[in-house]
Amino acid sequence: MSRPESLSDLARAVRENAYAPYSHFKVGAALRTPSGKTYTGCNVENVAYPEGTCAEAGAIAAMVADGETEIAEAYVIADSPHPVPPCGGCRQKLAEFAKSGAQVTLATIDGAELITKVGDLLPGAFGRDHMETETGGDA
Template identity: 80%
Template sequence: MQLKDAARAVRENAYVPYSRFKVGAALMSPSGAIHVGCNVENVAYPEGTCAEAGAIAAMVAAGETEITEAYVIADSPHPVPPCGGCRQKLAEFAKGGVTVTLATTDGQEFVTTVADLLPGAFTSTHMDKA
């Protein structure tokens, strides 16, 4: 419940004067710490920041580099999946089996994994020369 509450609370801080579409994200790291982020728009699209990217930046700034669980919430008719870029960002810091809960403000939830969000993810192993 901690991740849900944290994501819901940070969502209220989103800066969305253009889309009016607030998104909040909360990540848990192995230490049990919760790192949050909200979307931040910019009049010069696409220079804004997604909630997931903001939470990842907060986690790294706190000295952690692994996600053990993620929760993303938006005011939408259906749970909203992360954009393609954020799927890759999640895959950078989370193992494939890490749970990602996508939720709406009215209580709908869809539980998935990082691997299901980004099958065939590009990883550092693709850069290894055998």
């Protein structure tokens, strides 16, 4: 039986496919779900900067498109002197699909890693419970 690829290997490989002609800052992300499936994404820039997408968002979109809705673990890698945390929007996206205790590894291409949890990346996250009314129904 072959060993599944590590999230590190997957994120490192997909990072090479990033489309970053403006910033030249390539990012790769890999996610694993509780079922063991893995999904990857890379950043895709656009000349109209706000229209680009982050690596984490791409991996999450692939996961949801495949019918999965929970992240058990995430790995994000970039060419930076220090491990790069996800942007604020991606922190919120991770919090949407992962429990606060889900592991997130932030890495550099030189091998430095910082292991954290989704809840530590986004303390006080806006969540589903904020959308409920006092009677327990949806707003």
